[in-house]
Amino acid sequence: MAVKSVIEAVREAITEEMTRDSKVFVMGEDVGVRGGVFLATQGLSEEFGNERIIDAPLAEASIMGIALGAAFRGMRPIPEVQFSDFVWPSVNQLIGEAARTCYGTNGAVQVPMVIRMPYGGGIRGGLFHSQNVETHFFHTPGLKVVAPSTPYDAKGLLKSAIRDNNPVVFLEHKKTYRLVRGEVPEGEYTLPIGKADVKRAGSNVTVVSYGLTLHYCLEAAEELAGEGIDVEVVDLRTLTPLDTETVLESVKKTGKLAVVHEDNITGGVGAEIAALAADQAFEYLDGPVVRICGPDVPTMPFAQTLEDAYMPTADKIAAGLRNLAAY
């Protein structure tokens, strides 16, 4: 299999789906001639023309609103939010409308659109180019939220998202774009939304994560293996709908659970998974549920030292898991 980067996998998925289905189109800032600031749509303007790869003004509310209207009428838009930090003007279109339309019309109107958002920090992006936004959408019923960590998952899940009849927030951690490589099979494949993946099997401790930090968890697991601590690493891949079955199965096996994410700790995905374990795996827990997450600061600091302090790292994760294993 060919080794590809996450950004290449994303580009392949968009290209294949646009070739397969003429209803699919892309709209966003700099996506056309420029090919996107991360080059996710590089070359697509030439291939599909500027009616299907549409350069939009710097107006997220309009991008989301136009995509929403197109989706109402049967198109399959892929609006791109250049950085997830910029999504806030379009939250009414996204949470106020897109998430509620299918429910509100008793299924008469569906919203088959995929909102792609590069998110996350660790890239010296500062306050307005590093935000983690997933918790806001994770909290909102009516949206699906996908956050892959590898090229293989990114491609298979993005293709599924484009074919899904619900609005899907597709979160791509921008640091993984070129930092994470992995094999991507030739030819057609899709991956089911709502299915987690055990990236590493283990028996002593379960660590659940997604996106960039998933890779740090794998590094920590590797380090701890040398100390005789066998860590199971669960990649959620999809935040909504949450694959509770895989998480609970793993927790019941190991009895110890840690959740790692870059987003702020309070009220985050980790809190929900901790509650899930307390609710449905209480009798199996053999230690406190541990969260290793970004601290509750308003946004990603710009100073390198502060950003380093903010970010979960393999070392921080290993230390947390080591303590949990010893509990």
Next chain:
Amino acid sequence: MSITIELPHVGESVVEGTIGKWLKQPGDTVKRYEPLVEIVTDKVTMEVPSPVEGSIVKLLAEEGETLPMGAAIAEVATADSPEGSEPETAAIEVETTPPGTPDSPSTTGYLLRDVTPVGPTGGAAVELAEPTGTTASANPVRPAPVTPAQTTQPPTTTAIISSDQARLSPAVRRLAQEHSVDLSLIQGTGLGGRITRDNILQYLETGPAHPPAASLAPVGQPAGETSVDGLETNVPLSPVRRMIAEAMVRSVTEIPHAWSTVEVDVSGLVALRTSVRAEFEQKQGGSLTYLPFVIKAVVEALREFSTMNATWGGDKIILKNRVNLGLAVAAPEGLIVPVLHNADQFSIAGLAAGANDLAERARTKSLTLDDVQGGTFTLNNTGALGSYVSGPIINYPQAGILTTETIQKRAVVIDDAIAIRSMMNLCLSFDHRINDGAEASGFLAAVKNKLQTFAPGTSIY
């Protein structure tokens, strides 16, 4: 070495820049922050200041040339990095086939190593640079992050509390109920002696490891089973006994011990203690023993001889920046070594209060895990038990352990006259990998001298 100037990232979402105009030419000198080059991007045109002071050796990019962020654009010779030497820094390191690439299906993916982020678009320059390979062999710009030492130390599980005091997790309660297990029969190996799920599963598999009598038997009158021939009695190990045994074996098998003893005239100290004892005990509460005075002398000597406050690191000696003094205490279950953290930052009165608190909590079994972790050197008052000289075993992985022996009035020769003085032996065991006799003797002499300077009038506050 000359310094290589990179094309900096000049704004969000910008992945490349075009050299508009060089504002300095080879041979020119440039001050730090003085405009060096004009960079044109699709969003901005800006003058980029020089990050260093020096003289321009070479321009690596021509006017009109478009380059990815992070690409080398100029070489500057500085005072520290003269011309002609190898460039010190360059753009981004790229490993296209990183070591450790998984063999197995790899849909798991892997991280490229040592890639320097170049702004919000997250290393777009890496991809742009790959085809030419011009930046592939360059050095990483930033040093690899250093792992903080404390995060790599496995947690200590020295503190043992009896199982009825420990928290039982839901998993343990459920398993115990399902299998009708009497938890008092199980010895926990978790943090603080907690019974873990694995302890129960192990118990269910192999049955009780120790008869119940063992865990209830008071130390000193160990219960046991008489052997078949009636000639021996087998006493099961308590968890504390087992842990002590393992720690001692590890220390003597791994650490090459060496020993040294000095004799100290503590007459002044005895007089000092006598003079302040009543007032201290009335004011502060708690007793004033010789221990805090000895601690004071030891921690000051440890500050002076940093290699005694250290650990053997295999290929290095790890000096401990803090002085955390372990105090060996005979607790009911056996030896325990609570730690006075940052012991060098207390007065004698403060040390007395700290030591009393630790001893009291050791006796009442209310030490926390923190209380027994992080020791960097250990002090053992064997004299309290009447000992005159000892050969202590080092509290692994520390560099040494010091005993204070019993204080006795002895006839000693001072200036060719015989005097009756209060004398005490100090016995040191030290890790001979870290220190030789010279350092050990120096350390002992320092402790001795400090102890001998104590005299009535010395402030204990």
